[in-house]
Amino acid sequence: MVDAQAVKGADTVGTDTRGWDGGKRVNGRKRHVVTDSLGLLVVVLVTAASVQDRDGGRLALSRAKTVMPSMVLVWADGGYAGRLVAWVAEHCRMTLDIVRKPKGKVGFSVLPHRWLIERTLAWIVRGRRLDHDYERLPAHSEAMITPLAVDPRGVTLSEHFLRLRPIAVTTAARKNDHRLVRAMDSILPLNSV
Incomplete structure (x- = not known):
């Protein structure tokens, strides 16, 4: 599964690595996360919040295929629809399946497969240091998130x-x-x- 999460950036985040996400109205960075079928982290990519989900997903999914070559199916939300589906099939040799809300459904509904990555994102922001982005470099932010792959509950x-x-x-x-x-x-x- 692949998804993105925009988080506010602290004053320590440089202007060259931060951006404005108009959809979420957040000035900061965006975390592009790829998980396995259990919701455990495979890849984390931190970019400026102004980067579209499709563009960050392209980088994150190419990294994920390198880290986990056995990955053949990836579920995503509607933000990843479009040319990315064909690009992932051609370059990463994976199937990108867009999970949509059932027709006629109004309001909130739990979508199949999507709740796993939403739970992972909730695990990430549960960490006190991870509710905002305080790191100067995106690589440092990725390094702060990666230990959750060992124990996603954040229990030491x-x-x-x-x-x-x-x-x-x-x-x-x-x-x-x-x-x-x-x-x-x-x-x-x-x-x-």
């Missing part, structure tokens, strides 16, 4: 440890194994939780 190892620590401490206390409790306190003291 310390958060996993904090969830498991009370269980481990109470289990060790029940077994009267005070050495284990002291060892865990030396790694992460209880008052730092």
Whole structure:
């Protein structure tokens, strides 16, 4: 799946790498994201917000074919319709399928396949540093987004440890194994939780 997301740029974003997205009314950058069928990141491309979805999609999909050669079908929204469909078929040897709203449907409706990439975009902006673009260079923005491919929920190892620590401490206390409790306190003291 491929989609784009426009985000506001902070003062640190240079004027040469920012632009105005008239559709979203955002002055900043645009993130072009390609995901697999589970919604996990394959490629992230950051451009000025003034770049059209079709133009950014061309670069992002050519990168995606390099990273994941087995990709043969890509779903996209109506912003990618037009000449891009033929270009992707010819140059990337993939099928670009445009997912449209069912005829006669008025208002909001969950579109098949599209909700996966929308969920991925929601995961991205959930990160505090990623709700706006603060980086000076687009490559730095891409580097900030890429770790979400490892754990898209944004949960760090310390958060996993904090969830498991009370269980481990109470289990060790029940077994009267005070050495284990002291060892865990030396790694992460209880008052730092």
